[in-house]
Every structure is written in structure tokens, then in C-alpha cells.
Amino acid sequence: MFVRDLKLIFIMFGLCALLSGCNNPQPELSENSEQETTTDVVEYFEALANLSKFNGVVYLSRNSEVLVNKAFQAQDFPTRGAVTPESMFHIASVRKLMNQYLVFQNPPVEGFADIPLVEWIDGANIHPAWTLRMLLNHESGLPRGEAHEFGDTPYTLEETKALILSQPLRTAPGEEFYYSNFGYLLIDIAIGEWFEQHPNEVFRAEVFEPLSLTRTMNANAAFQQDNYAQGYYYPESDTAVAAERYKFLQFESGDLYSTAQDLAQFVRQIESPDIRSNGIVEHAGAKRGYRSYLYHDSNQQLTFVMLANTTAVPITDVISDMKRIFTGEAVPIPKEINRQAIAYQPYIAEQIAGDYTLLVNGQTLILTCDANGIYLNDPASEQAPQELLFENETTLFHDPKVLDSFAIEWHNNQPQLFAVAMGGARFPMQREQARSCND
Structure with missing residues (x-):
């Protein structure tokens, strides 16, 4: 999920x-x-x-x-x-x-x-x-x-x-x-x-x-x-x-x-x-x-x-x-989606890791990272963390067959994340606490 x-x-x-x-x-x-x-x-x-x-x-x-x-x-x-x-x-x-x-x-x-x-x-x-x-x-x-x-x-x-x-x-x-x-x-x-x-x-x-x-x-x-x-x-x-x-x-x-x-x-x-x-x-x-x-x-x-x-x-x-x-x-004409991932970007992962609130519905999402990847955690779900892939330096995705993703914007050297769903609608996320890939 x-x-x-x-x-x-x-x-x-x-x-x-x-x-x-x-x-x-x-x-x-x-x-x-x-x-x-x-x-x-x-x-x-x-x-x-x-x-x-x-x-x-x-x-x-x-x-x-x-x-x-x-x-x-x-x-x-x-x-x-x-x-x-x-x-x-x-x-x-x-x-x-x-x-x-x-x-x-x-x-x-x-x-x-x-x-x-x-x-x-x-x-x-x-x-x-x-x-x-x-x-x-x-x-x-x-x-x-x-x-x-x-x-x-x-x-x-x-x-x-x-x-x-x-x-x-x-x-x-x-x-x-x-x-x-x-x-x-x-x-x-x-x-x-x-x-x-x-x-x-x-x-x-x-x-x-x-x-x-x-x-x-x-x-x-x-x-x-x-x-x-x-x-x-x-x-x-x-x-x-x-x-x-x-x-x-x-x-x-x-x-x-x-x-x-x-x-x-x-x-x-x-x-x-x-x-x-x-x-x-x-x-x-x-x-x-x-x-x-x-x-x-x-x-x-x-x-x-x-x-x-x-x-x-x-x-x-x-x-x-x-x-x-x-x-x-x-x-x-709509066609099949097949997203391609670039190499893991540890520097960006370090900058965006943290605990977030999805403002549209109050959902808590946690992004953690290590030397090998970045992962999505939903505390309300019993599922294991999901690995996210970099499509480019401003987009993360999980499933290459769908458009759902996370978008990264930078303002004054601070990241602003958006959950992207429903074919492109962007929903802002608020970071409550930063994390480190070394945690």
C-alpha cells in the first residue's frame, strides 16, 4: 500500500x-x-x-x-x-x-x-x-x-x-x-x-x-x-x-x-x-x-x-x-506507464528524511533512509516499510506502473514534499521532525 x-x-x-x-x-x-x-x-x-x-x-x-x-x-x-x-x-x-x-x-x-x-x-x-x-x-x-x-x-x-x-x-x-x-x-x-x-x-x-x-x-x-x-x-x-x-x-x-x-x-x-x-x-x-x-x-x-x-x-x-x-x-492517447529509476541519491535522502503529516487528511508518514535506500513507513499500517526509488532528483516512486509518487520542491534550501496521486494532484506534506540516514 x-x-x-x-x-x-x-x-x-x-x-x-x-x-x-x-x-x-x-x-x-x-x-x-x-x-x-x-x-x-x-x-x-x-x-x-x-x-x-x-x-x-x-x-x-x-x-x-x-x-x-x-x-x-x-x-x-x-x-x-x-x-x-x-x-x-x-x-x-x-x-x-x-x-x-x-x-x-x-x-x-x-x-x-x-x-x-x-x-x-x-x-x-x-x-x-x-x-x-x-x-x-x-x-x-x-x-x-x-x-x-x-x-x-x-x-x-x-x-x-x-x-x-x-x-x-x-x-x-x-x-x-x-x-x-x-x-x-x-x-x-x-x-x-x-x-x-x-x-x-x-x-x-x-x-x-x-x-x-x-x-x-x-x-x-x-x-x-x-x-x-x-x-x-x-x-x-x-x-x-x-x-x-x-x-x-x-x-x-x-x-x-x-x-x-x-x-x-x-x-x-x-x-x-x-x-x-x-x-x-x-x-x-x-x-x-x-x-x-x-x-x-x-x-x-x-x-x-x-x-x-x-x-x-x-x-x-x-x-x-x-x-x-x-x-x-x-x-x-493514454499509454502504459513504465517509470525508470536512477541511482540512489543519499544526499537528497538525508535532506528529506523525517516524520511528516499529510495535510489533506492528517495521516502520519515517516521517511527513513540508510546507505542503501530510502523507505516509506506508515505507522497506522501493519505492512513493512516500502522502498522508494528516485525517478530523478525531485521525484520518488514505488510502483513503476502507476503515477503515484512524491515530489520534492526546494525553498530556501529546505525541502517541501508533496504526495502526488489521482493522475497528478499534489497534496502538501508538513515535516514535523527531521531524521538522519545514520539514525
Whole structure:
């Protein structure tokens, strides 16, 4: 396992907003003139599927004409994971757009987004400055949520509420943007208390039914359907492991399944300027066993949906490549990765060894080194340390067949490390203590 699922950093709740919450370098075309390229979405995803990097559904329409509505099957993928264009997938953080729709575009009263929560929510520790707008904009001061050890126990709405309100705030509300899934769970609870209904019933009555989203439902209901897509992840090797259902039933609201067609229909109806920026609505998501991406450009009348039931998708690269294809630009056809290592760099290893915190989820990682190599240790894992290899003087990797790696930047002669995952997203690491190769 390379960093407690670098492919699954957001196991508990979902992917950070790829467009604002992560540092995502734009990939560049290879200088190799023989690099094969394409402007065809189907050819691109067929190549990914042939590499076992995509299993799922892709939907693309322009000017009301459906150009692609196709299911792709990954090579050597479990039979239970086979999908059709009508399959329902966990949509992870894409679901947040539905919170935004209800609050900004279809509110029960005017100014709903800016009414202080203390005016209608019961309970201690409701900050008097909190509003739905503040929670939606990730400015509540609440922590992310991923660092909390939830265990296997399901949480009732009241238990979830108590857990959230017991969290110490990082900063005073309104002082900083800090992506918080705790905040979005609190939005569900707040909406339910306003309507005096269970949040799932509110979203069904106020979002799904009015917008004719007939194949969008919570996880418990989705599991009763024949065409829900079983998610798969890769915790340690190339062997796919079925995502455990209880992970999607741990909270009473928040976990939604939907189809590509439903999501396309939903996003086309978003008009609020609080959601749509310069005519564009987009959001990405990740959950154990799933990846999702929704994009709509009302100026071009273009809608794109990608739903996958595998974590092998290099989602950051896919998003970047799709945006380039939408403008008519050719992108490299995905091909097999085969990273090459250079000689061990003991001087650099000495400079970067130490105890680190992965800031996105609070995970502790330890880099140790000796005269022969540098090693990754996860104190929370029972696995033996993994040797890391130098691809160059600023990149370390473990598996030559995947993009997951560590990147090194230097500032004032001090190293700054990043965990690189999901096809290029960079997640900063903070060194808490330095170590020596002679320790």
C-alpha cells in the first residue's frame, strides 16, 4: 500500500474540489514527435480501459445532441463490476452541487443562504456566525473530517451532528477557505431541521422529483436496484477489491448514487450565479471504489459526465485532457506507464528524511533512509516499510506502473514534499521532525 491509499486519500467523504482545493499542474504533451494523440473522447477512454485504468460510463452532449453515451469495460476487471450506460454510480462530492442547488437556486425562503444557523438549529456549539453560504463556501472554520477515525459504526443524524459540533475550529468562521466535508454534512442536517424532515426526503422532494432525476437516490435505496455499479479499489496491488457497502451507509445522508443521464439533466438546469461561474459548472468526486466528474459549459451548450467504479482512474489528467479536447486540442492517447529509476541519491535522502503529516487528511508518514535506500513507513499500517526509488532528483516512486509518487520542491534550501496521486494532484506534506540516514 503506497501511502494509505494515495489512490484513495478521500475514502471517507470525497475528493477535494479539484479546481480550487488541490495543486494541479497542467500536463504537457511529450516532446516526442511520435507521440500518438487524439481529439476523440471514445478513443481516449478505450485506451484507458485497455490499460485497466477506466471502467465506467462517459456521457457527452453538445447543442442538445448526445455525442457519447457509452459504457467502457476495463481489461481484467471483476465481472461484478461490469456496467451499462444506465448503471448507477456513487457520485461522491459531485453531490455537493445538489446542496448548492437547493440553497442558492431553489431556496424555501428568500435569503435562505444567509440566515444564521442558530436561528433554527438546536444544539450547543452552533457558531453564531455560521450560515449555509459560509458552509457551502468552506469558510466555516471546521476541519476537513478525513483525519477523524470513524470506525465501522453507523452514525445517526444526531450522532453526526454531535460529532461535528464537538470539533475544534481551525480558525474563526469567515477567515479562510478550508475544504470541509464536516461542513457539508452539517448542511444536510441544517436543511433537514429547517424543513422538519429527514434530509433524504427533503432532497427527494425539492431536487430529485422537480428535476425528474428518476435514477438518483441514497445508497441504501441504490443497493436494492439491479443496476448499481459495484465499486472497486486497489489497496495493495493490482488486485481489485470490492468496496465495502457499510462505508456508504455510515451516515444517514450524503451518499448518493446516480446515472450519467440524470447528472447531465441536473447540471443543465443549474442557473444560479452562486453555482455557475462564467457559464461553467463543474465538480469532481472520489470515494472508495468510485471516481466522478461533472462539467457543463452553458456558453458552448456542452455537457460531460464521467462515472467510474474503479479508483485506478488518473482523474486529474482525465479532467485536464477532456477540457483540451473540448476546445479541439489533441491530447496524448493514454499509454502504459513504465517509470525508470536512477541511482540512489543519499544526499537528497538525508535532506528529506523525517516524520511528516499529510495535510489533506492528517495521516502520519515517516521517511527513513540508510546507505542503501530510502523507505516509506506508515505507522497506522501493519505492512513493512516500502522502498522508494528516485525517478530523478525531485521525484520518488514505488510502483513503476502507476503515477503515484512524491515530489520534492526546494525553498530556501529546505525541502517541501508533496504526495502526488489521482493522475497528478499534489497534496502538501508538513515535516514535523527531521531524521538522519545514520539514525
